[in-house]
Amino acid sequence: MITVHGIPNCDTVKKARAWLTDHGVEHRFHDFKKQGVPEADLDIWLAAAGWETLVNRKGTTWRQLDDAVRASVVDTASARALLLAHPSAIKRPVVQWADGITVGFDAAAWQARL
Numbered sequence: 374m375i376t377v378h379g380i381p382n383c384d385t386v387k388k389a390r391a392w393l394t395d396h397g398v399e400h401r402f403h404d405f406k407k408q409g410v411p412e413a414d415l416d417i418w419l420a421a422a423g424w425e426t427l428v429n430r431k432g433t434t435w436r437q438l439d440d441a442v443r444a445s446v447v448d449t450a451s452a453r454a455l456l457l458a459h460p461s462a463i464k465r466p467v468v469q470w471a472d473g474i475t476v477g478f479d480a481a482a483w484q485a486r487l
Contacts, residue, residue, distance in 0.1 A: 375400040378414070379465035386466045391477040394485065405460035415456060418467055422476050424452035431465040438462075
């Protein structure tokens with residue numbers, strides 16, 4: 374089963390979920406706000422995609438952080454701590470496919486997976 378991780382009011386997550394539904398792809402949704410960030414999964418995502426990919430530096434959450442907090446995110450360990458404390462700082466959606474993960478929404482890449 375494909376799992377889409379994110380927050381429900383994120384426009385990119387909405388597009389991704391709609392795309393999957395429109396293409397008849399069964400999936401479940403994991404809401405960071407209600408269910409939290411699964412730590413074991415986060416470790417897998419960090420290993421697979423890298424912390425630089427997972428930290429959403431363009432989002433509102435990142436921009437609202439203190440300069441010192443933003444400057445302290447320099448490696449996997451510091452990114453992990455930030456992402457657990459501020460799940461909205463994770464680039465979305467994170468999708469767990471049968472053969473790995475993707476971060477963000479790319480319709481062409483997803484179509485190639487199907």
